[in-house]
Amino acid sequence: MHLLNIGVIFAIFTKCSCEVDFSDRPRNFSIELIHFTQLETDGHIVISPFGIWTLMIGVALGATGESYKQLSRAFILPRNENELIEGYKKLTETVLNPKTKGVTLTSKNYVFLDDDFVIYPQFKQMVQEEFDATVKVFDFDNPNAAAKKANSYIKKTGGGRMTNVLTSEDFAESRMLITNVISFKGLWNSPFNKSETTVQPFYNEDMEKIGEVNMMYQVAPLPFSNVRDLKAFVLELPYGDDDKYSMLFILPHRNVKLADVYQNFAKISLKDVQQKLEDDIKRMDLEDIQIEIPRFKISTNVALNKPLNNMGVFDIFYPELASFEKVTSEDIFVSAVIHKADIDVTESGTVASALTTVHLADRISTPKFTANRPFLYFVIEKTTTTVIFGGIYSKPTIY
Template sequence: MKIILILFGLFSTGYCKVEFSDRARNFSIELLYYTAEETNWHTVISPFGVWSLLTAVTLGATGSSRDQLVRTLILPKKKENIINGYQSLTSAVLKSEAGAVELKNRNYLFGDSDFLIKSDFIKDIRNKFKAILTKLNFKPKETAAKLANEVIKKKGVAVSNVLQPDDFENSRMILTNVITFKGFWQSPFNASLTNVAPFYDENNNQIGEVNMMNQEGSFSYSSFENIEGSVLELPYGVDEINKYSFLAILPYKGVKVSSVYKKLSKVNLKDVMLKLQTDNDLYGTTEVVVNLPRFKISTNVILNRPLNKMGLVDIFDPSSANFNAITNSEIFVSSIVHKADIEVTETGTIASASTSSQFSDRMMPVNFNANRPFIYLILEKSTNTVIFSGIYSKPSKF
């Protein structure tokens, strides 16, 4: 018998031990790399959503299945440490500012009506991971999908059609994570300045056109030679709080995104953020002319192969999977389906006038022109947790 893990992420524009947040962040960087290989380097995923769901699954795994989950997710070995660390991290990440950023993360468990799940696992996933548990008759599958989607929409996150009828085919249990993020720029783009502009590939050949957003302002910016790219931080939310940020990493001309990403996997993201902060402390924010495509990306990808490459193998194998902490039945994970959407537009809150003019006389503005493939990360900054991440490489007029 199989179980399916479904993850859905949607983006439209506290205290936590650093040691535990490092675990989620390192997993995020590696997952995006292998997912990008599957999607030809044009993608969006929610590493935090994937990590959240698989961390919950770890509580139900035993033997080599649990060992591989612990190694792949970079989790502590003790169950209580996993739970405490997860709760601290999610509390810090999800504590958003009212009116500026809306961030919701929900776990759901759907069990077939005659499928027996052990009470200890039910207690853990309900009480520790705040999952919403629902028993359904998985047949007919069309009815099951409709009822499950109604539960998701009514109890937590207003997202439609997360589950499809085929997800219930021969399944006994479905674990679902839904994460949504809506952020408003601290310094919005003026829509009247958006214009059609060429977009180039990594060999400087024009491959299409985009609606290019434009603005000039003071931002955290740094040229990072260790990764051969420039880094720009565009904050969300209320001025000076700056809890969530959109980080754009633009490779130097002639440098491939894959090359930058390989270096990013070795250079700690914390070091990138530290350099941005250090440059700010020493020189102040930088006057930057920002050219960023207005874009929308939808991804629907099976994560089995990326996770295989990261060392997670046994849970997908009917003969090796071990979930004795969930049920006495022999079950395995047939697929981990990840569905994510992102929209990046001009919309934002009104920017503070002092921010854009504070250092206008320090130097000529830097030009951050994202007219070629680039990497983007949406971060919760107190923990440097990657909520959403992706790569933009295939232009379209959105």
């Protein structure tokens, strides 16, 4: 299973004349962010809540007044700057430390400045030392050259395999760009056998056939629960050789809409879902599950301005309201937060992928998880329940 790259871009323009553990923070807004983002698309999406959260930490480090307060409420950030920085460092160190065999995960932060845009030395030092960002200066008056140089630098410094993270349009009117690029690749702990993949129908929420998919298949003892508070079935597919990273598939019960599942997340968290899976394992041990999941690839390129508006972040986008007094003496505001992401889900696990054939005799008697209608998915770091990638699969294609 491969999760490719995501780029998040924050563009700054010149104006024209709760008491929770820090590791809870990325998780708490992840589902809300996915929900509001899918409203701006066709509902078939992938985003990186952790990548977006990382970027917005960089934005918050320069924000003041109401601009910071709104970011603080939306992303559940502490008021104290030192607490923000220390909590950010602690969480990223945990999430981005994949000792798991079969998992690679990198996250890079970049700040690109126009050559005539002056930022305070204190802010530059802070984003370099505390936000671990690379700061580069380019001539934004030549946006094509600036984009080419920036993309070359991102590729050279290991910022993932995504090409053309930045475009000339990103530089054309901007003064500063803050970019996060995150890349994840994971091999299933229990891989699928390609010979078991077959073309099968895929349905909408009303169980009307809307297309076909390459449906991967296996029978294996994997974490599975019927989470009644969500009105959904939950399946966990671990990565690699330990219990640090996994992918959760959330399949609504028949005749239950994805929108209803989202509403149910108001009373049950992903941490609760994770605990339910663990409790069921302790109570009944792992049992063989008959699993059918589409092989799929999704790409998303979306402006997050409106989703962030829906989460209560307004002022940073308006010239007359934005406050970034820690960044520069100039009056600046955010023109756009652009998010680009890809996800690629395949049978890949190891070179030898014949593990499932041992269990074929149990097909009739085993519980079944068949993702042949719209479902949610989350790639998480389990010790903090941090959502690294998440989205919705709802538009079937043969992949």
